[in-house]
Amino acid sequence: MHPAASVILFTTSTGFGYGLLCWLSITLNLSETGQLPTPYILTLITIALLLITFGLLASLWHLGHPERAWRALSQWRTSWLSREGVFAVLVYPPALLMGFASYLQWTEFLPLLSIMVAILSLITIYCTAMIYASLKTIPAWHNLWTISGYLLYSFSTGGVLCYFLAMLLYPESFPSGSPQLYLLIGFILLALSNKIIYWKYIQRTSNSTTKETAIGIKGNISPLDPPHSSANYLMKEMGFQIARKQAHILTPIAVLATYIIPCICLLIASFSSLQVMIILLSTIALVSCVIGIIAERYLFFAEAKHVVTLYY
């Protein structure tokens, strides 16, 4: 599949945003006092909503008619894309309400509101994942690992961003040796293992749709005359093929930068007491995570093969 920049930006940016909202909820509920300072909460909500809004705008950018995008909220009964749109909109009110509640010092509502925001964020990510996982035509996406992958990568990238902001603004929310820190490291490792299983899975599974079922005649089928003299929409959109060399470079970048480097940085930071060192490590973790996840998202599209390519 053609890895469109708008879709990669969308999944990366909203992944960070929804993940950050989830981690705001986790750190709020796990903090010793059950509270976080108002400016910290407001900053995190603002950054998360900006990332989500930016991501959603990026996804509109690839539409043929962005001005009609509101129509996409109507078919939630059948379409995962529509459901995603609906839940993406539904995340805003409780997130904004949480900001207000924090500003007005209604602290008793914060844990509950934050859990609501986190649940809606998770549902939105799930809907995004289902857009891809529901497509039977793309075997590399049509599996459970795609769904768990979306949830886990959003959780781990959002967590790395949350850790970075915490170290910068309010380190007490992510103290060394705290359960939330180990939870984050655990999620990153889970996301990594999910990705490895995903890659193994897509290499191993054989597709039940073949040239023979596509054309309906048994035998050794080879194209003789193409239906058109140059690449058409189908070949440009669905027939994108990643160069082997490019995949060989991007795969280790995706693994190292998205998961392993942030994980090591977080582990070292958790044993470090020097504030400058911790901030430096969390910055490296975040930058590496951003680079890695873009490579990983690129591969997710570029490595996925559509069954229509069997006709070519």
Add this chain to the structure above:
Amino acid sequence: MTSIPKKTEKKLGLVIDLDTCVGCHACVVNCKEWNTSGHMAPLTDLNPQQEDPDGVWFNRVHSYEIEQEINNEKHSQTVHFPKSCLHCDNPPCVTVCPTGASYKREEDGIVLVNMDTCIGCKLCSWACPYGAREFDQTEGVMKKCTLCIDRIYNPNLPESSRVPACVSTCPAGARSFGDFSDENSEVSKLVKERGGYELMPEQDCQPVNRYLPPRPKQHQQEQDTMVQLPEAESNTEKLLTRWAQQLSQNY
């Protein structure tokens, strides 16, 4: 609404005979010709006169060489394979549509796109395993075969012309149009007689269009009726003798 009708009154579609299709692309051209000013007009072309022409077409003809092993002998045949929207009974392109622009008609089962509400997200083209939908970059909407909805119900056309453009133009008679829900229709009979099949049944789209397989080649029969020629002679002496004989006969 993007929910699929439980049952359609009619099941309009095509039967494509791979045995008679000669791969002339006349159906492709006539489809373009009609539809570029039809229901989904225009079928935009990009760089039509340049090196890399691209554009929207509803119908494409692939040609394949298919090698088969029959009785331990390798046979190969050329199959011309026209492909357009199959107007599925269970169309995934319809259910994924977030706006309801893609829909399946309850009255005749034709799958259409409402160009006024399509946002051009392309998801329907990802969901279709057959590559039936092509995005119009210039118009920003998805386009597809309408089964010539503006011909088959057109009272301004003589009744014999009320068939899709691809069907009316096919010089080999390889395309038939009709109602598959009627067991006695021409298309239903053809499917029954010739073993018409659906493409990619495992994708569970339940396509309405059917393909008729090429008839088996009659190799054995051909060999039997062939005139057996005497083996060519390699012996120079014999050849010269025969040449001399022929000369003497002629003069």
